[in-house]
Amino acid sequence: MLTDQQILRIPGPTPIPPSVQRAMTQPMIGHRGQSTSDMISDIRPRLKRVFGTKQEVIILTGSGTAGLETAVVNTVAPGEEVLVLVTGAFGDRFAKICKAYDIQTHVFEVEWGQAVDPEAVKNFLSEHPEIKVVFSTFCETSTGVLNPIKEMAAAIKEVSDALVIVDGVSCVAGTETEMDKWGIDVVVTGSQKAFMLPAGLSFIAASERAWKKIEANPQPRFYLDLKKHRDNILKDTTPFTPALSILFGLQQVLELLEEEGLENVYARHRLMKDMTRAAFNALGIPLLTSDKDASPTVTAVKPDDFDAEEFRKVMKKEFALEVAGGQQHLAKKIFRIGHMGYCSPADMLQTIAAMEIGLMKVGKEIELGQGIAAAQRVFLTEGAKAK
Amino acid sequence: MLTDQQILRIPGPTPIPPSVQRAMTQPMIGHRGQSTSDMISDIRPRLKRVFGTKQEVIILTGSGTAGLETAVVNTVAPGEEVLVLVTGAFGDRFAKICKAYDIQTHVFEVEWGQAVDPEAVKNFLSEHPEIKVVFSTFCETSTGVLNPIKEMAAAIKEVSDALVIVDGVSCVAGTETEMDKWGIDVVVTGSQKAFMLPAGLSFIAASERAWKKIEANPQPRFYLDLKKHRDNILKDTTPFTPALSILFGLQQVLELLEEEGLENVYARHRLMKDMTRAAFNALGIPLLTSDKDASPTVTAVKPDDFDAEEFRKVMKKEFALEVAGGQQHLAKKIFRIGHMGYCSPADMLQTIAAMEIGLMKVGKEIELGQGIAAAQRVFLTEGAKAK
Incomplete structure (x- = not known):
């Protein structure tokens, strides 16, 4: 690697x-x-x-x-x-x-x-x-x-x-x-x-x-x-x-x-949130929060049929991609993806595409490309506003 | 942005x-x-x-x-x-x-x-x-x-x-x-x-x-x-x-x-080449070279139904992602993707996922996620060898 x-x-x-x-x-x-x-x-x-x-x-x-x-x-x-x-x-x-x-x-x-x-x-x-x-x-x-x-x-x-x-x-x-x-x-x-x-x-x-x-x-x-x-x-x-x-x-x-403009910075964060959520929705993997309550900076995913910790390990081993685990009583039950600061929609495409492979590796059956396609569609519809 | x-x-x-x-x-x-x-x-x-x-x-x-x-x-x-x-x-x-x-x-x-x-x-x-x-x-x-x-x-x-x-x-x-x-x-x-x-x-x-x-x-x-x-x-x-x-x-x-090991470095380059080629093949976009002649470090794409220069501009504008154009008589006819050196399979997933959006933006009709899925499949089959 x-x-x-x-x-x-x-x-x-x-x-x-x-x-x-x-x-x-x-x-x-x-x-x-x-x-x-x-x-x-x-x-x-x-x-x-x-x-x-x-x-x-x-x-x-x-x-x-x-x-x-x-x-x-x-x-x-x-x-x-x-x-x-x-x-x-x-x-x-x-x-x-x-x-x-x-x-x-x-x-x-x-x-x-x-x-x-x-x-x-x-x-x-x-x-x-x-x-x-x-x-x-x-x-x-x-x-x-x-x-x-x-x-x-x-x-x-x-x-x-x-x-x-x-x-x-x-x-x-x-x-x-x-x-x-x-x-x-x-x-x-x-x-x-x-x-x-x-x-x-x-x-x-x-x-x-x-x-x-x-x-x-x-x-x-x-x-x-x-x-x-x-x-x-x-x-x-x-x-x-x-x-x-x-x-x-x-x-x-x-x-x-x-330089980017604060409004654009905020729109970019919303876009990254929406891309991430659309991807997991498309893959049929539950999110911890509702759309209404979701933060533009971090998304928590709560898998119901694979091991969150195992998934995190695979992502690190295969792609040197690090996501956070859960804290306190959510330890080992969720993983959290940060999408804030120096992070772009292209970075989220990378994260999602790599995660689809990680999901396959932990035995989750998904259709490859489905999460990324959902994120891409969000970018195409919403991204035009987030310049 | x-x-x-x-x-x-x-x-x-x-x-x-x-x-x-x-x-x-x-x-x-x-x-x-x-x-x-x-x-x-x-x-x-x-x-x-x-x-x-x-x-x-x-x-x-x-x-x-x-x-x-x-x-x-x-x-x-x-x-x-x-x-x-x-x-x-x-x-x-x-x-x-x-x-x-x-x-x-x-x-x-x-x-x-x-x-x-x-x-x-x-x-x-x-x-x-x-x-x-x-x-x-x-x-x-x-x-x-x-x-x-x-x-x-x-x-x-x-x-x-x-x-x-x-x-x-x-x-x-x-x-x-x-x-x-x-x-x-x-x-x-x-x-x-x-x-x-x-x-x-x-x-x-x-x-x-x-x-x-x-x-x-x-x-x-x-x-x-x-x-x-x-x-x-x-x-x-x-x-x-x-x-x-x-x-x-x-x-x-x-x-x-x-640290990576020269054999692994070479395998990683072959993997990135194969992922890139599989993606464009899946999207039905012609490559300039045959599989046999293809370099593990750079892939030239020769579109037949969209403008290579327009595509390069869109990629730069939307994602700050830069690919090279053609030289001499291939100027404006091809674009070239470098995948060498400090570049990982995760980086190629990013490049391909972003390019699918770029293709849509220049009017090329593709099925979103299809190129990335092909690249992901290559990673899953070939990647295990390229550690």
């Missing part, structure tokens, strides 16, 4: 574009110097557009979990009650962080593979007026669900003043995110998913009313203190040493996103 | 493996120092195995044409007559070089798309005992023909003492090359094809009897003088400044070829 080839179709980290890879090899510069400030100054407005906000987007050196913890320690005051909407492993992460801080945490569980129902959340909050903050997940990476956060935020506001905090790690920059318009109070994301970068940066934006609460919040914190970060970014600097290489890369990522 | 993606399926330059790209970014070192000599010493025996020879393989800084000219000026003495076997644009290149040196050049033309017939060459040489050197092409890049050089060398030896010179630019390292066993006197190749490197190096090996002639040859030459190169490489050095970065890359390429 061809050595040195790896086809990375896991839901993060994702492949890095060559120009971003090159940007990240720039020599180190002083992070307190003018060049770094110029770079941060250039990045600030561009990052805001990706989040759909006029607020500052804080750049934290840390991975996604650091970003989630930042959201918790800055928005929840000691003694407050919070609600965590858990639709999978990453919703669960929020609950764990809250519990680590002894925060009184209500957990609203949704069956894995389904999206949260805004009406149900609204009803829950009506009965719990003491809840001050709601934590939710935009794309639940562990199931491939895209939660309807726009509708959820609107529903919450009907009955509650709770802050709405969204973990957007595995979809921001890959799907439309309109933080201000939708009334989201905090959006957190990481660098290693649709942002096409290595892990190491987390991006966090907060609404005006969230900032009021953050400013007044006595919860102890230092490295993750958003006030320090905002004071600094307003002066085009960072409170602590930033992961400079990834900042170089981020600048180039923003260049690429703008 | 996803920016910064380019799917390069032309018959050279070919994509460069990441580890080779990294190797080439090593800092410059003195080319007269011990480190460079150590590197050359390491490369020498490994390069010989790729050529199938015990002779030194000369590393010339220059592109393929410099290598071809080196073959001409070192093996042909002033006043001698030579034969050039022309099966396409690159056979023609040999004839042009010979003519530039006022060498009396017999040209044996073969219809483009067909391989040279060893018996016909033998008969020609029987009638021209004055011919001292025969120039031929191993893979004719312009048509995708792999000439039967083993059989041709054997046939020539039956009737002539002429040296047999082979241009192996677009196939050595992608197809079995047994210079010594097959009695080939000079093999030339370049770095930017199956060697997975940027253009800039040319590799040349000569047989014992070729070296005797080279040593005695009064033809003026300096940079391209193989004697100088051999004197130097025997001391692990080069007569002139080498393209050091590409040498760094070459060392890593040899690592990759050995």
Whole structure:
């Protein structure tokens, strides 16, 4: 087999574009110097557009979990009650962080593979007026669900003043995110998913009313203190040493996103999702989520007559193509295909065509070419819109 | 469309493996120092195995044409007559070089798309005992023909003492090359094809009897003088400044070829050829060459009911997938798919699946998925052998 080839179709980290890879090899510069400030100054407005906000987007050196913890320690005051909407492993992460801080945490569980129902959340909050903050997940990476956060935020506001905090790690920059318009109070994301970068940066934006609460919040914190970060970014600097290489890369990522156009980036992700889903539908292999709940960045497949783990092994052995397995109780029951960031419809054609062979190899009887033909038809009808 | 993606399926330059790209970014070192000599010493025996020879393989800084000219000026003495076997644009290149040196050049033309017939060459040489050197092409890049050089060398030896010179630019390292066993006197190749490197190096090996002639040859030459190169490489050095970065890359390429195993590398190329041909056969689109004459590194397709140039444009526009056009009288009549070097069966699945869409876009009526299914079937039957 061809050595040195790896086809990375896991839901993060994702492949890095060559120009971003090159940007990240720039020599180190002083992070307190003018060049770094110029770079941060250039990045600030561009990052805001990706989040759909006029607020500052804080750049934290840390991975996604650091970003989630930042959201918790800055928005929840000691003694407050919070609600965590858990639709999978990453919703669960929020609950764990809250519990680590002894925060009184209500957990609203949704069956894995389904999206949260805004009406149900609204009803829950009506009965719990003491809840001050709601934590939710935009794309639940562990199931491939895209939660309807726009509708959820609107529903919450009907009955509650709770802050709405969204973990957007595995979809921001890959799907439309309109933080201000939708009334989201905090959006957190990481660098290693649709942002096409290595892990190491987390991006966090907060609404005006969230900032009021953050400013007044006595919860102890230092490295993750958003006030320090905002004071600094307003002066085009960072409170602590930033992961400079990834900042170089981020600048180039923003260049690429703008060159393609954010609308086109989102359309490309939807197209890749639709191609993937059409292929598995045509092959008669069940998907974990409904069309309505499906994320444009990751698709979970739930085979009923072959072994998901065996299939993953075959794909790696035959094609060096890597997909993710299931997490927690879905371990070994599903496999997950990442189609976000530096990934094209042509890459999905490759993934699907190779997977048809993998299916044959694990004994699944399919008609070769049938999945790919369905994906091709989606490209031909929908692709014209996704330029 | 996803920016910064380019799917390069032309018959050279070919994509460069990441580890080779990294190797080439090593800092410059003195080319007269011990480190460079150590590197050359390491490369020498490994390069010989790729050529199938015990002779030194000369590393010339220059592109393929410099290598071809080196073959001409070192093996042909002033006043001698030579034969050039022309099966396409690159056979023609040999004839042009010979003519530039006022060498009396017999040209044996073969219809483009067909391989040279060893018996016909033998008969020609029987009638021209004055011919001292025969120039031929191993893979004719312009048509995708792999000439039967083993059989041709054997046939020539039956009737002539002429040296047999082979241009192996677009196939050595992608197809079995047994210079010594097959009695080939000079093999030339370049770095930017199956060697997975940027253009800039040319590799040349000569047989014992070729070296005797080279040593005695009064033809003026300096940079391209193989004697100088051999004197130097025997001391692990080069007569002139080498393209050091590409040498760094070459060392890593040899690592990759050995890791995969040369036999497996060749099997992978045959598999990619067979997958490509099966796909176009299934789609009812004519190929330029017969199965027997087809090269494992490049496939030429000759559409009879759609425009090859239009198709190439669509592939580039829709998928950033680049294939080559035809050359000289085949311009606009064929397109050529490179499948050599850093290219896997999964990459060919991608190419074929994307091309089916491209065919629809140029108005060719095909059944979607039919080409890919044929390629998949080839993978399933033949691929097990190509590990």
